[in-house]
Amino acid sequence: LTQSTIFISICSYRDSELQHTINDMFKKAYYPNRLRVGICLQVEENDSINDVFDYRNQSYSKQIKEIVLNYKQSQGPCFARYLIQQNLYDQEDYYLQIDSHMRFDEGWDVTLIKQLKQVDDGSKHSILSTYPVGYEQPNQIPEHAKPTIIVAKTFSKDDNGFEMVRLGAKIVLENHIEKPIPSLFFAAGFAFSFGKIVKECPYNELPFIFFGEEMYMLKKFISKGYKLFSPTEPIIYHLWKRSYRKVFWELSNESMEAKLTFDN
Structure with a gap:
């Protein structure tokens, strides 16, 4: 267990919470030296958030790799996750995909691995995934939080x-x-599996897709025999409030006229 590496994929769009997410992730891990982080950083050169991106000057900085894009080049989270998988993932044992605004429980790395192994039947075709419990800035994690499970709400x-x-x-x-x-x-902002998932079910470029991402990837996972599970405890927390940050769909309406098409 202590020798296992975890690759953490993070796509970030002009998000000041990114540095705090990374700091909390390394601080709360039992084995921080086993973490490998890949970031697709979509940012504007003059963004004030650049002034607080201190993760490049920490003891763990050598464990972080980046792809930096001007925010105007952004084509949404699917494209960013595609770039990370194609260019930064390096055969790590486990793959964790999160958003850039998250907090963690103590020992989250060990907990995720143990729970994944609990449900794996030897095929390494299991995924832990859910919409996480929320936190409030700066670091307000609810006490005694219960786990969550994803459900269908409606059609739109x-x-x-x-x-x-x-x-x-x-x-x-x-x-x-x-x-x-x-x-x-499947929740794209919190998904943990074995590293082989990157090869067996990789992201496609899929420009300007947001609400279609999770159903598209779910189709891929099911076609490859993957099974999904919700963790028995929160483990990772998500900042659901968006008002503090920019979002990629605030780019020109002209660039957002893409349609979702499913691969055969």
Whole structure:
């Protein structure tokens, strides 16, 4: 376990929480020296958030690799995750995909590995994934938080009449959950699996996709025999508030006219 490496994929769009996410991640890991981080940093040269990006000057900086893009080159999270997988992943044992605004429980790395091994049948085709419990800035993590599981909420249509299922999270109220809970859905902002998932189910470029990302990837996972599970405890927390940061769809409307197409 102590020799296993974890690759952490983070796509970040003009997000001042990125540095705090990275600091908390290394601080809370039992084995921080086993972490390898790949970041697709989409930022504007004059953004004030550049002044606080101190993760480049820490003891763990050598464990971080970056792809830096001007934010105007951004083509959404799928494209960013594609770049990370194609250029920064280096055959690490485990693969963790998160957003750039997260917080962690103590020993999160060991907990994730142990829970993944609990549900793996030897095929290494298991994924731990859920919509995480929220935190508040700067570091307010709720005490005694319960785990969550993804559920289908409703269907919605976009401007072109394309209909898709909308997902949400429900709190699991049961106490003393012994092993991860089988789940039907995938959360792109918190997903943990064996490293082989990058080769077997890689991201495609898929420019300007946001709400279609999770269902698209779910189709890939199911076609390759992967099974999804929700962890028995929160482990990782997400900042759901968006008002403090920019989002990629604030780019020109002209560039956002892409449609989701499924690969065969």
